[in-house]
Amino acid sequence: MPKQAKPATHIPRALALAFAVWMVFAATAKLDMGPLAFFAVLYALLTYVSDREVHAWFVEVEPLAAVGFALALDVALPAAPAVIAPAALLFTVAAIEIAVRRRLRTGRATSPGARPAAT
Numbered sequence: 001m002p003k004q005a006k007p008a009t010h011i012p013r014a015l016a017l018a019f020a021v022w023m024v025f026a027a028t029a030k031l032d033m034g035p036l037a038f039f040a041v042l043y044a045l046l047t048y049v050s051d052r053e054v055h056a057w058f059v060e061v062e063p064l065a066a067v068g069f070a071l072a073l074d075v076a077l078p079a080a081p082a083v084i085a086p087a088a089l090l091f092t093v094a095a096i097e098i099a100v101r102r103r104l105r106t107g108r109a110t111s112p113g114a115r116p117a118a119t
Contacts, residue, residue, distance in 0.1 A: 011057040019087055026083045033082035044086035048093060058094035063102065066095040 022040060026033060047054055058066070073088035 011053055015054075015057075022086065023083050026080070037082035037085055040082075040086045041089055044090050045093070048090055058090060059097060059101070061094060061098070063095070063098050066091060066098050070095040 026036075048058065049055070061069075070088070070091040073084055073091055077084050077088050
């Protein structure tokens with residue numbers, strides 16, 4: 001039976017637009033960005049956890065790409081923490097989840113009695 005094609009989503013476009021608007025707002029704001037950055041990070045994390053489509057999009061990213069984005073954003077984080085923190089958090093959490101899922105999928109679950117002990 002042929003695989004069904006996944007429906008097209010606008011998640012990458014929506015995330016890019018939200019990130020661009022956030023960057024423009026953060027660059028032009030004259031107020032303290034600490035509380036606003038905290039809200040953005042919390043909102044990003046809750047969206048990742050509660051929205052199945054957003055979560056699936058991040059988890060389906062190639063593992064090396066997720067790690068690369070996470071590392072690049074984590075390195076750039078000190079330059080503009082209020083701007084980059086939400087995206088850095090999402091890619092870091094996604095990279096960790098991808099690695100854990102991959103490890104769980106490749107690890108063989110064997111009982112201790114499956115192989116005799118060396119004597």
